[in-house]
Amino acid sequence: MVEPLTASHTVTGRVFAVLDSFDSLHRRQSLAAISRRTGLPLTTVHRLVHELEKHAALVRGADRDYEIGSKIWRLGTLSSVHVELREVALPYMEDVYELGNDAVQVAVLDGLRCLVVDRIAGSRTISVLSKPGSRLPLHATGVGKVLLAFGGAELQDAVLGSLDRYTDQTITDAATLRSQLSTITSQGFAITGEELAPGAISVAVPLRGKGGAVIAALGVVSSSDNTAISRMVPVLQITAAAISKKLAQIGLGEASRLRAE
Amino acid sequence: MVEPLTASHTVTGRVFAVLDSFDSLHRRQSLAAISRRTGLPLTTVHRLVHELEKHAALVRGADRDYEIGSKIWRLGTLSSVHVELREVALPYMEDVYELGNDAVQVAVLDGLRCLVVDRIAGSRTISVLSKPGSRLPLHATGVGKVLLAFGGAELQDAVLGSLDRYTDQTITDAATLRSQLSTITSQGFAITGEELAPGAISVAVPLRGKGGAVIAALGVVSSSDNTAISRMVPVLQITAAAISKKLAQIGLGEASRLRAE
Protein backbone atom coordinates (compact mmCIF):
# COMPACT_ATOMS: atom_id res chain seq x y z
CA MET A 1 0.00 0.00 0.00
CA VAL A 2 1.58 3.20 -1.15
CA GLU A 3 1.19 6.20 1.15
CA PRO A 4 0.09 9.34 -0.66
CA LEU A 5 3.30 11.23 -1.29
CA THR A 6 1.71 14.65 -0.97
CA ALA A 7 1.75 14.90 2.78
CA SER A 8 1.66 12.85 5.88
CA HIS A 9 -0.71 13.83 8.65
CA THR A 10 1.97 13.56 11.29
CA VAL A 11 4.51 16.17 12.27
CA THR A 12 7.45 13.91 11.57
CA GLY A 13 5.95 13.20 8.19
CA ARG A 14 5.78 16.88 7.41
CA VAL A 15 9.34 17.39 8.57
CA PHE A 16 10.56 14.78 6.16
CA ALA A 17 8.34 16.07 3.39
CA VAL A 18 10.29 19.30 3.75
CA LEU A 19 13.67 17.61 3.91
CA ASP A 20 12.84 15.28 1.05
CA SER A 21 12.03 18.22 -1.16
CA PHE A 22 15.78 18.70 -1.37
CA ASP A 23 17.62 16.64 -3.95
CA SER A 24 20.63 17.04 -6.17
CA LEU A 25 18.62 19.10 -8.63
CA HIS A 26 17.20 21.27 -5.84
CA ARG A 27 19.99 21.74 -3.38
CA ARG A 28 18.95 25.28 -2.50
CA GLN A 29 15.34 26.33 -2.25
CA SER A 30 13.32 29.32 -1.16
CA LEU A 31 10.57 29.02 1.40
CA ALA A 32 7.90 29.32 -1.26
CA ALA A 33 9.59 26.70 -3.42
CA ILE A 34 9.53 24.21 -0.58
CA SER A 35 5.89 24.97 0.03
CA ARG A 36 5.08 24.39 -3.62
CA ARG A 37 7.07 21.18 -3.95
CA THR A 38 5.73 19.64 -0.75
CA GLY A 39 2.18 20.81 -1.20
CA LEU A 40 2.19 22.03 2.40
CA PRO A 41 0.68 25.43 3.30
CA LEU A 42 3.22 28.23 3.33
CA THR A 43 2.62 29.00 7.00
CA THR A 44 3.30 25.44 8.01
CA VAL A 45 6.49 25.27 5.99
CA HIS A 46 7.57 28.56 7.46
CA ARG A 47 7.24 27.28 10.99
CA LEU A 48 8.86 23.93 10.30
CA VAL A 49 11.75 25.39 8.37
CA HIS A 50 12.56 27.85 11.13
CA GLU A 51 12.56 25.07 13.63
CA LEU A 52 14.78 22.95 11.42
CA GLU A 53 17.14 25.88 11.07
CA LYS A 54 17.37 26.11 14.85
CA HIS A 55 18.57 22.53 14.87
CA ALA A 56 21.10 23.12 12.07
CA ALA A 57 19.21 20.64 9.92
CA LEU A 58 18.76 23.43 7.41
CA VAL A 59 20.92 26.50 6.88
CA ARG A 60 19.90 29.74 5.34
CA GLY A 61 22.39 31.13 2.84
CA ALA A 62 23.47 34.66 2.07
CA ASP A 63 20.55 34.92 -0.32
CA ARG A 64 17.29 33.82 1.21
CA ASP A 65 17.52 30.19 0.13
CA TYR A 66 17.76 27.22 2.43
CA GLU A 67 19.95 24.17 2.10
CA ILE A 68 20.73 21.04 4.06
CA GLY A 69 22.80 21.85 7.12
CA SER A 70 25.80 20.39 8.82
CA LYS A 71 23.81 18.52 11.44
CA ILE A 72 22.27 16.26 8.85
CA TRP A 73 25.61 15.68 7.22
CA ARG A 74 27.23 14.80 10.50
CA LEU A 75 24.49 12.34 11.35
CA GLY A 76 24.91 10.83 7.91
CA THR A 77 28.52 9.97 8.63
CA LEU A 78 27.20 7.61 11.31
CA SER A 79 25.14 5.56 8.88
CA SER A 80 26.14 2.15 7.62
CA VAL A 81 26.43 3.32 4.08
CA HIS A 82 29.19 5.61 5.13
CA VAL A 83 30.95 3.62 7.82
CA GLU A 84 30.25 -0.01 7.12
CA LEU A 85 30.29 -0.08 3.37
CA ARG A 86 33.82 1.16 3.67
CA GLU A 87 34.71 -1.24 6.45
CA VAL A 88 33.08 -4.30 4.99
CA ALA A 89 34.22 -3.83 1.44
CA LEU A 90 37.82 -2.85 2.06
CA PRO A 91 39.36 -6.25 2.88
CA TYR A 92 37.71 -7.78 -0.17
CA MET A 93 38.89 -4.92 -2.30
CA GLU A 94 42.43 -5.58 -1.21
CA ASP A 95 42.14 -9.15 -2.40
CA VAL A 96 40.99 -7.99 -5.80
CA TYR A 97 43.82 -5.50 -5.94
CA GLU A 98 46.46 -8.14 -5.20
CA LEU A 99 45.18 -10.16 -8.11
CA GLY A 100 45.55 -7.63 -10.86
CA ASN A 101 47.24 -4.58 -9.39
CA ASP A 102 44.57 -2.46 -10.96
CA ALA A 103 42.79 0.30 -9.08
CA VAL A 104 39.72 -1.02 -7.22
CA GLN A 105 36.84 1.23 -6.28
CA VAL A 106 33.46 1.17 -4.56
CA ALA A 107 30.90 3.80 -5.47
CA VAL A 108 27.34 4.69 -4.54
CA LEU A 109 24.71 6.77 -6.23
CA ASP A 110 24.93 10.44 -5.31
CA GLY A 111 22.32 12.54 -7.05
CA LEU A 112 23.03 12.38 -10.75
CA ARG A 113 26.61 11.26 -10.29
CA CYS A 114 28.35 8.40 -8.62
CA LEU A 115 30.29 8.98 -5.46
CA VAL A 116 33.50 7.06 -4.94
CA VAL A 117 33.29 5.83 -1.38
CA ASP A 118 36.66 4.20 -1.34
CA ARG A 119 39.46 3.15 -3.60
CA ILE A 120 42.62 1.09 -3.51
CA ALA A 121 45.41 1.93 -5.89
CA GLY A 122 49.12 1.50 -6.20
CA SER A 123 51.44 4.32 -7.11
CA ARG A 124 51.64 3.24 -10.74
CA THR A 125 47.93 2.92 -11.27
CA ILE A 126 46.14 5.49 -13.32
CA SER A 127 42.79 7.17 -12.76
CA VAL A 128 43.62 10.23 -10.72
CA LEU A 129 39.97 10.96 -11.34
CA SER A 130 38.57 8.31 -9.08
CA LYS A 131 39.87 9.32 -5.70
CA PRO A 132 37.66 8.67 -2.69
CA GLY A 133 35.18 11.51 -2.61
CA SER A 134 35.19 12.06 -6.35
CA ARG A 135 31.84 12.39 -7.99
CA LEU A 136 32.03 10.85 -11.43
CA PRO A 137 29.52 10.92 -14.28
CA LEU A 138 27.18 7.95 -14.40
CA HIS A 139 27.38 7.35 -18.12
CA ALA A 140 31.14 7.21 -18.59
CA THR A 141 32.39 4.92 -15.86
CA GLY A 142 31.97 1.25 -15.08
CA VAL A 143 30.59 1.75 -11.61
CA GLY A 144 28.43 4.59 -12.88
CA LYS A 145 26.83 2.52 -15.60
CA VAL A 146 26.02 -0.22 -13.13
CA LEU A 147 24.34 2.21 -10.76
CA LEU A 148 22.51 3.79 -13.67
CA ALA A 149 21.35 0.47 -15.07
CA PHE A 150 19.87 -0.58 -11.73
CA GLY A 151 18.80 2.91 -10.72
CA GLY A 152 15.27 2.98 -12.10
CA ALA A 153 13.60 4.72 -14.98
CA GLU A 154 13.31 8.10 -13.32
CA LEU A 155 17.05 8.37 -12.75
CA GLN A 156 17.84 7.17 -16.24
CA ASP A 157 15.56 9.75 -17.79
CA ALA A 158 17.23 12.51 -15.82
CA VAL A 159 20.74 11.40 -16.75
CA LEU A 160 20.10 10.53 -20.39
CA GLY A 161 18.80 14.03 -20.99
CA SER A 162 22.26 15.47 -21.26
CA LEU A 163 25.31 13.29 -21.74
CA ASP A 164 28.56 15.21 -21.46
CA ARG A 165 31.45 14.19 -23.67
CA TYR A 166 34.83 13.47 -22.05
CA THR A 167 36.70 11.56 -24.77
CA ASP A 168 35.88 10.55 -28.33
CA GLN A 169 34.73 7.23 -26.91
CA THR A 170 32.17 8.70 -24.54
CA ILE A 171 28.66 7.54 -25.31
CA THR A 172 26.55 10.63 -25.80
CA ASP A 173 23.71 9.03 -27.70
CA ALA A 174 20.82 8.20 -25.40
CA ALA A 175 19.56 5.25 -27.45
CA THR A 176 22.97 3.57 -27.57
CA LEU A 177 23.40 4.00 -23.84
CA ARG A 178 19.91 2.67 -23.14
CA SER A 179 20.62 -0.55 -24.96
CA GLN A 180 23.92 -0.89 -23.07
CA LEU A 181 22.06 -0.47 -19.80
CA SER A 182 19.67 -3.28 -20.55
CA THR A 183 22.63 -5.48 -21.48
CA ILE A 184 24.19 -4.61 -18.15
CA THR A 185 21.13 -5.56 -16.13
CA SER A 186 20.86 -8.86 -17.94
CA GLN A 187 24.50 -9.91 -17.88
CA GLY A 188 25.24 -8.40 -14.47
CA PHE A 189 28.34 -6.34 -15.22
CA ALA A 190 29.45 -3.23 -17.11
CA ILE A 191 32.50 -2.39 -19.16
CA THR A 192 33.83 0.95 -20.31
CA GLY A 193 36.67 1.67 -22.70
CA GLU A 194 38.32 5.07 -22.54
CA GLU A 195 34.97 6.80 -22.14
CA LEU A 196 35.99 9.08 -19.31
CA ALA A 197 39.74 9.41 -19.80
CA PRO A 198 42.03 8.17 -22.57
CA GLY A 199 43.97 5.10 -21.58
CA ALA A 200 41.57 3.96 -18.88
CA ILE A 201 39.20 1.02 -19.12
CA SER A 202 37.03 -0.43 -16.39
CA VAL A 203 34.75 -3.27 -15.35
CA ALA A 204 32.15 -3.09 -12.63
CA VAL A 205 29.48 -5.20 -10.91
CA PRO A 206 26.60 -4.35 -8.56
CA LEU A 207 26.70 -4.77 -4.78
CA ARG A 208 23.39 -5.75 -3.24
CA GLY A 209 22.11 -5.15 0.26
CA LYS A 210 19.39 -6.83 2.24
CA GLY A 211 16.51 -7.70 -0.02
CA GLY A 212 18.61 -7.69 -3.15
CA ALA A 213 18.46 -3.97 -3.85
CA VAL A 214 21.53 -2.58 -5.58
CA ILE A 215 23.12 -0.16 -3.16
CA ALA A 216 26.62 0.26 -4.56
CA ALA A 217 28.98 -0.81 -7.31
CA LEU A 218 32.38 -2.45 -7.23
CA GLY A 219 34.79 -1.96 -10.10
CA VAL A 220 38.35 -2.03 -11.29
CA VAL A 221 40.07 0.52 -13.49
CA SER A 222 43.02 -0.48 -15.61
CA SER A 223 45.22 0.78 -18.41
CA SER A 224 43.66 0.24 -21.80
CA ASP A 225 46.33 -2.10 -23.12
CA ASN A 226 45.41 -4.66 -20.53
CA THR A 227 43.43 -7.26 -22.46
CA ALA A 228 43.13 -9.39 -19.35
CA ILE A 229 40.57 -7.08 -17.80
CA SER A 230 37.59 -9.14 -18.95
CA ARG A 231 39.04 -11.97 -16.92
CA MET A 232 38.33 -9.83 -13.87
CA VAL A 233 34.58 -10.21 -14.33
CA PRO A 234 34.21 -13.54 -12.51
CA VAL A 235 36.56 -12.34 -9.79
CA LEU A 236 34.46 -9.25 -9.25
CA GLN A 237 31.26 -11.25 -9.25
CA ILE A 238 32.54 -13.66 -6.62
CA THR A 239 33.77 -10.77 -4.53
CA ALA A 240 30.52 -8.88 -4.93
CA ALA A 241 28.61 -11.92 -3.77
CA ALA A 242 30.79 -12.17 -0.68
CA ILE A 243 30.43 -8.49 0.14
CA SER A 244 26.70 -8.49 -0.55
CA LYS A 245 26.27 -11.45 1.75
CA LYS A 246 28.06 -9.62 4.51
CA LEU A 247 26.08 -6.45 3.88
CA ALA A 248 22.83 -8.39 4.09
CA GLN A 249 23.99 -9.88 7.39
CA ILE A 250 24.36 -6.51 9.03
CA GLY A 251 21.08 -5.49 7.54
CA LEU A 252 22.14 -2.84 5.09
CA GLY A 253 19.21 -2.60 2.82
CA GLU A 254 17.25 0.57 2.26
CA ALA A 255 16.68 1.26 -1.39
CA SER A 256 17.69 4.79 -2.17
CA ARG A 257 15.08 6.68 -4.07
CA LEU A 258 15.30 9.58 -6.43
CA ARG A 259 12.70 12.29 -6.14
CA ALA A 260 12.78 14.08 -9.46
CA GLU A 261 9.45 15.92 -9.52
CA MET B 1 24.01 29.29 25.29
CA VAL B 2 23.84 25.54 25.36
CA GLU B 3 20.41 24.06 24.87
CA PRO B 4 19.34 21.88 27.77
CA LEU B 5 19.78 18.34 26.56
CA THR B 6 16.79 17.08 28.45
CA ALA B 7 14.03 17.83 26.00
CA SER B 8 12.47 20.38 23.77
CA HIS B 9 8.74 20.92 24.03
CA THR B 10 8.23 20.75 20.29
CA VAL B 11 7.88 17.65 18.16
CA THR B 12 10.73 18.61 15.89
CA GLY B 13 12.82 19.19 18.97
CA ARG B 14 12.07 15.71 20.21
CA VAL B 15 12.85 14.23 16.82
CA PHE B 16 16.27 15.81 16.87
CA ALA B 17 16.80 14.89 20.49
CA VAL B 18 16.43 11.31 19.32
CA LEU B 19 18.67 11.73 16.29
CA ASP B 20 21.26 13.66 18.27
CA SER B 21 21.53 10.83 20.75
CA PHE B 22 23.50 9.05 18.05
CA ASP B 23 27.20 9.82 17.86
CA SER B 24 30.36 7.98 16.95
CA LEU B 25 30.42 6.25 20.32
CA HIS B 26 26.73 5.35 20.09
CA ARG B 27 26.15 4.42 16.48
CA ARG B 28 23.70 1.68 17.34
CA GLN B 29 21.26 2.01 20.20
CA SER B 30 18.33 0.14 21.62
CA LEU B 31 15.01 1.85 22.16
CA ALA B 32 15.59 1.99 25.89
CA ALA B 33 19.06 3.41 25.44
CA ILE B 34 17.70 6.25 23.34
CA SER B 35 15.06 6.90 25.96
CA ARG B 36 17.67 7.04 28.67
CA ARG B 37 20.09 9.26 26.78
CA THR B 38 17.46 11.73 25.65
CA GLY B 39 15.54 11.78 28.88
CA LEU B 40 12.32 11.27 26.93
CA PRO B 41 9.70 8.80 28.17
CA LEU B 42 10.04 5.36 26.67
CA THR B 43 6.60 5.50 25.07
CA THR B 44 7.36 8.74 23.32
CA VAL B 45 10.65 7.47 21.98
CA HIS B 46 8.95 4.31 20.83
CA ARG B 47 6.45 6.24 18.77
CA LEU B 48 8.98 8.67 17.32
CA VAL B 49 11.50 6.00 16.48
CA HIS B 50 8.92 3.95 14.60
CA GLU B 51 7.93 6.96 12.61
CA LEU B 52 11.54 7.76 11.84
CA GLU B 53 12.04 4.20 10.73
CA LYS B 54 9.14 4.58 8.32
CA HIS B 55 11.00 7.47 6.74
CA ALA B 56 14.32 5.60 6.56
CA ALA B 57 15.84 8.14 8.89
CA LEU B 58 16.58 5.28 11.23
CA VAL B 59 17.09 1.63 10.37
CA ARG B 60 16.64 -1.30 12.62
CA GLY B 61 19.45 -3.83 12.43
CA ALA B 62 19.41 -7.60 12.65
CA ASP B 63 19.58 -7.29 16.41
CA ARG B 64 17.04 -4.92 17.80
CA ASP B 65 19.22 -1.85 17.71
CA TYR B 66 18.59 1.23 15.64
CA GLU B 67 21.05 3.26 13.64
CA ILE B 68 21.06 6.24 11.31
CA GLY B 69 19.48 5.32 8.00
CA SER B 70 20.24 5.90 4.38
CA LYS B 71 17.82 8.81 4.07
CA ILE B 72 19.84 10.95 6.44
CA TRP B 73 23.08 9.99 4.76
CA ARG B 74 21.67 10.81 1.36
CA LEU B 75 20.41 14.17 2.54
CA GLY B 76 23.79 14.86 4.08
CA THR B 77 25.47 14.52 0.73
CA LEU B 78 23.44 17.55 -0.40
CA SER B 79 24.94 19.88 2.19
CA SER B 80 27.52 22.33 1.01
CA VAL B 81 29.99 20.96 3.50
CA HIS B 82 29.95 17.72 1.59
CA VAL B 83 29.43 18.82 -1.96
CA GLU B 84 31.49 21.92 -2.31
CA LEU B 85 34.23 21.91 0.24
CA ARG B 86 35.06 18.26 0.14
CA GLU B 87 35.03 18.03 -3.61
CA VAL B 88 37.25 21.01 -4.13
CA ALA B 89 39.69 20.50 -1.29
CA LEU B 90 40.33 16.78 -1.51
CA PRO B 91 42.74 16.69 -4.45
CA TYR B 92 44.85 19.42 -2.91
CA MET B 93 44.82 17.65 0.42
CA GLU B 94 46.29 14.59 -1.22
CA ASP B 95 49.17 16.65 -2.52
CA VAL B 96 49.90 17.92 0.96
CA TYR B 97 49.69 14.41 2.33
CA GLU B 98 52.20 13.10 -0.20
CA LEU B 99 54.65 15.71 0.95
CA GLY B 100 54.82 14.93 4.63
CA ASN B 101 52.74 11.83 5.24
CA ASP B 102 51.08 13.60 8.12
CA ALA B 103 47.32 13.58 8.58
CA VAL B 104 45.69 16.40 6.62
CA GLN B 105 42.31 17.74 7.62
CA VAL B 106 39.72 20.33 6.61
CA ALA B 107 37.30 21.67 9.20
CA VAL B 108 34.49 24.20 9.38
CA LEU B 109 32.84 26.06 12.21
CA ASP B 110 29.88 24.23 13.70
CA GLY B 111 28.32 25.99 16.64
CA LEU B 112 30.96 26.28 19.34
CA ARG B 113 33.09 23.48 17.96
CA CYS B 114 34.88 22.72 14.74
CA LEU B 115 33.55 20.04 12.46
CA VAL B 116 36.04 17.86 10.61
CA VAL B 117 34.79 17.70 7.05
CA ASP B 118 37.43 15.42 5.70
CA ARG B 119 40.74 13.95 6.54
CA ILE B 120 43.47 12.06 4.80
CA ALA B 121 45.62 9.79 6.88
CA GLY B 122 47.91 6.87 6.36
CA SER B 123 47.82 3.76 8.48
CA ARG B 124 50.67 5.01 10.67
CA THR B 125 49.27 8.45 11.33
CA ILE B 126 47.88 9.34 14.70
CA SER B 127 44.79 11.27 15.73
CA VAL B 128 41.91 8.86 15.83
CA LEU B 129 40.11 11.88 17.24
CA SER B 130 39.82 13.69 13.97
CA LYS B 131 37.61 11.45 11.89
CA PRO B 132 35.36 13.11 9.36
CA GLY B 133 32.27 14.12 11.28
CA SER B 134 34.09 14.66 14.59
CA ARG B 135 33.40 17.85 16.43
CA LEU B 136 36.55 19.08 18.10
CA PRO B 137 37.05 21.95 20.57
CA LEU B 138 37.99 25.26 19.04
CA HIS B 139 40.69 26.20 21.53
CA ALA B 140 42.80 23.09 21.48
CA THR B 141 43.31 22.30 17.80
CA GLY B 142 45.11 24.03 14.96
CA VAL B 143 42.10 24.23 12.69
CA GLY B 144 39.95 25.22 15.65
CA LYS B 145 42.14 28.13 16.63
CA VAL B 146 42.15 29.42 13.08
CA LEU B 147 38.36 29.32 12.91
CA LEU B 148 38.17 30.95 16.32
CA ALA B 149 40.64 33.68 15.45
CA PHE B 150 38.71 34.65 12.34
CA GLY B 151 35.31 33.88 13.81
CA GLY B 152 34.41 37.27 15.22
CA ALA B 153 34.07 38.68 18.71
CA GLU B 154 30.72 37.08 19.48
CA LEU B 155 32.05 33.60 18.88
CA GLN B 156 35.24 34.27 20.83
CA ASP B 157 33.34 35.57 23.82
CA ALA B 158 31.14 32.49 23.82
CA VAL B 159 34.07 30.08 23.59
CA LEU B 160 36.47 31.85 25.93
CA GLY B 161 33.87 31.67 28.67
CA SER B 162 34.71 28.07 29.49
CA LEU B 163 37.88 26.42 28.24
CA ASP B 164 37.97 22.69 28.90
CA ARG B 165 41.30 21.09 29.71
CA TYR B 166 42.43 18.04 27.69
CA THR B 167 46.15 17.81 28.43
CA ASP B 168 48.53 19.78 30.65
CA GLN B 169 49.35 21.85 27.58
CA THR B 170 45.78 22.93 26.91
CA ILE B 171 45.35 26.67 27.12
CA THR B 172 42.60 27.35 29.63
CA ASP B 173 43.45 30.96 30.38
CA ALA B 174 41.29 33.31 28.33
CA ALA B 175 43.83 36.12 28.21
CA THR B 176 46.62 33.85 26.95
CA LEU B 177 44.37 32.43 24.27
CA ARG B 178 43.20 35.89 23.23
CA SER B 179 46.74 37.03 22.57
CA GLN B 180 47.40 33.85 20.60
CA LEU B 181 44.35 34.53 18.49
CA SER B 182 45.53 38.00 17.54
CA THR B 183 48.90 36.54 16.61
CA ILE B 184 47.12 34.02 14.42
CA THR B 185 45.12 36.64 12.56
CA SER B 186 48.23 38.71 11.92
CA GLN B 187 50.58 35.92 10.88
CA GLY B 188 47.93 33.88 9.09
CA PHE B 189 48.46 30.48 10.66
CA ALA B 190 48.04 28.63 13.96
CA ILE B 191 50.13 26.07 15.79
CA THR B 192 49.22 23.75 18.63
CA GLY B 193 51.47 21.50 20.66
CA GLU B 194 49.89 18.59 22.49
CA GLU B 195 46.95 20.71 23.59
CA LEU B 196 44.25 18.19 22.72
CA ALA B 197 46.10 14.90 22.93
CA PRO B 198 49.61 14.05 24.07
CA GLY B 199 51.97 13.43 21.21
CA ALA B 200 50.02 15.37 18.62
CA ILE B 201 50.99 18.74 17.22
CA SER B 202 49.34 20.63 14.41
CA VAL B 203 49.54 23.58 12.06
CA ALA B 204 46.59 25.16 10.29
CA VAL B 205 45.72 27.99 7.92
CA PRO B 206 42.42 29.60 6.91
CA LEU B 207 40.51 28.83 3.71
CA ARG B 208 38.68 31.78 2.24
CA GLY B 209 35.59 31.81 0.07
CA LYS B 210 34.11 34.38 -2.22
CA GLY B 211 34.69 37.82 -0.79
CA GLY B 212 37.61 36.75 1.38
CA ALA B 213 35.58 35.49 4.32
CA VAL B 214 37.15 32.63 6.23
CA ILE B 215 34.88 29.65 5.75
CA ALA B 216 37.07 26.72 6.72
CA ALA B 217 40.51 25.73 7.94
CA LEU B 218 43.14 23.44 6.49
CA GLY B 219 45.64 21.78 8.77
CA VAL B 220 48.09 18.96 9.30
CA VAL B 221 48.48 16.90 12.45
CA SER B 222 51.76 15.25 13.18
CA SER B 223 53.55 13.43 15.93
CA SER B 224 55.13 15.81 18.38
CA ASP B 225 58.71 14.81 17.69
CA ASN B 226 58.45 16.13 14.19
CA THR B 227 60.34 19.43 14.26
CA ALA B 228 59.81 19.85 10.54
CA ILE B 229 56.16 20.71 11.00
CA SER B 230 56.77 24.45 10.90
CA ARG B 231 58.13 23.91 7.43
CA MET B 232 54.63 22.91 6.42
CA VAL B 233 53.38 26.45 6.88
CA PRO B 234 54.33 27.77 3.45
CA VAL B 235 53.04 24.57 1.85
CA LEU B 236 49.71 24.98 3.57
CA GLN B 237 49.51 28.63 2.64
CA ILE B 238 50.14 27.95 -1.03
CA THR B 239 47.61 25.15 -0.98
CA ALA B 240 45.07 27.27 0.85
CA ALA B 241 45.47 29.98 -1.75
CA ALA B 242 44.83 27.48 -4.53
CA ILE B 243 41.75 26.04 -2.81
CA SER B 244 40.41 29.47 -1.89
CA LYS B 245 40.73 30.57 -5.49
CA LYS B 246 38.74 27.58 -6.64
CA LEU B 247 36.12 28.10 -3.95
CA ALA B 248 35.69 31.71 -4.98
CA GLN B 249 35.25 30.56 -8.58
CA ILE B 250 32.30 28.35 -7.81
CA GLY B 251 30.95 31.06 -5.56
CA LEU B 252 31.01 29.34 -2.20
CA GLY B 253 30.04 32.19 0.04
CA GLU B 254 28.06 31.31 3.08
CA ALA B 255 29.82 29.29 5.70
CA SER B 256 28.11 27.59 8.56
CA ARG B 257 26.89 30.28 10.82
CA LEU B 258 26.83 30.52 14.53
CA ARG B 259 23.47 30.32 16.15
CA ALA B 260 24.14 31.18 19.76
CA GLU B 261 20.65 32.16 20.79
Add this chain to the structure above:
DNA sequence: AGAGAGAATTCCGCTCAGCGGAAGGTCGGA
Protein backbone atom coordinates in the same frame (compact mmCIF):
# COMPACT_ATOMS: atom_id res chain seq x y z
C1' DA C 1 12.99 -25.13 33.56
C1' DG C 2 11.42 -21.54 36.24
C1' DA C 3 12.04 -16.98 38.17
C1' DG C 4 12.87 -12.41 37.33
C1' DA C 5 14.80 -8.15 35.33
C1' DG C 6 14.83 -5.36 31.50
C1' DA C 7 13.24 -4.31 27.02
C1' DA C 8 9.59 -3.70 23.64
C1' DT C 9 4.86 -3.06 22.61
C1' DT C 10 -0.19 -1.95 23.00
C1' DC C 11 -3.91 0.77 25.06
C1' DC C 12 -6.37 4.96 25.94
C1' DG C 13 -8.24 9.44 27.73
C1' DC C 14 -6.54 14.21 28.38
C1' DT C 15 -4.79 18.47 26.68
C1' DC C 16 -1.85 21.67 24.67
C1' DA C 17 1.26 21.83 20.55
C1' DG C 18 0.68 22.39 16.11
C1' DC C 19 -2.26 24.01 12.54
C1' DG C 20 -3.36 27.17 8.78
C1' DG C 21 -6.42 31.14 7.25
C1' DA C 22 -6.08 35.96 7.36
C1' DA C 23 -3.71 40.07 7.44
C1' DG C 24 0.37 42.92 7.33
C1' DG C 25 5.26 43.71 5.71
C1' DT C 26 9.05 43.82 2.26
C1' DC C 27 11.34 43.80 -1.91
C1' DG C 28 11.65 44.51 -7.00
C1' DG C 29 10.00 45.21 -11.48
C1' DA C 30 6.78 47.74 -14.70
Add this chain to the structure above:
DNA sequence: TCCGACCTTCCGCTGAGCGGAATTCTCTCT
Protein backbone atom coordinates in the same frame (compact mmCIF):
# COMPACT_ATOMS: atom_id res chain seq x y z
C1' DT D 1 2.92 54.47 -7.83
C1' DC D 2 0.84 50.14 -8.46
C1' DC D 3 1.19 45.16 -8.73
C1' DG D 4 2.81 40.59 -7.76
C1' DA D 5 5.74 37.34 -5.29
C1' DC D 6 7.68 36.22 -1.27
C1' DC D 7 8.26 36.34 3.74
C1' DT D 8 6.54 37.02 8.47
C1' DT D 9 3.30 37.63 12.50
C1' DC D 10 -1.11 36.83 14.77
C1' DC D 11 -4.51 34.00 16.90
C1' DG D 12 -8.45 30.82 18.06
C1' DC D 13 -9.73 25.87 17.13
C1' DT D 14 -8.97 21.03 17.55
C1' DG D 15 -7.20 16.47 16.94
C1' DA D 16 -2.36 14.79 16.93
C1' DG D 17 0.71 13.78 20.09
C1' DC D 18 1.53 12.69 24.84
C1' DG D 19 2.89 9.50 28.49
C1' DG D 20 1.26 6.58 32.65
C1' DA D 21 -0.22 2.01 33.19
C1' DA D 22 -0.64 -2.58 31.86
C1' DT D 23 0.82 -6.48 28.78
C1' DT D 24 3.91 -9.20 26.23
C1' DC D 25 8.43 -10.47 24.65
C1' DT D 26 13.42 -11.75 25.43
C1' DC D 27 17.02 -12.64 27.45
C1' DT D 28 20.05 -14.11 31.73
C1' DC D 29 20.69 -16.10 35.84
C1' DT D 30 20.28 -20.14 39.20
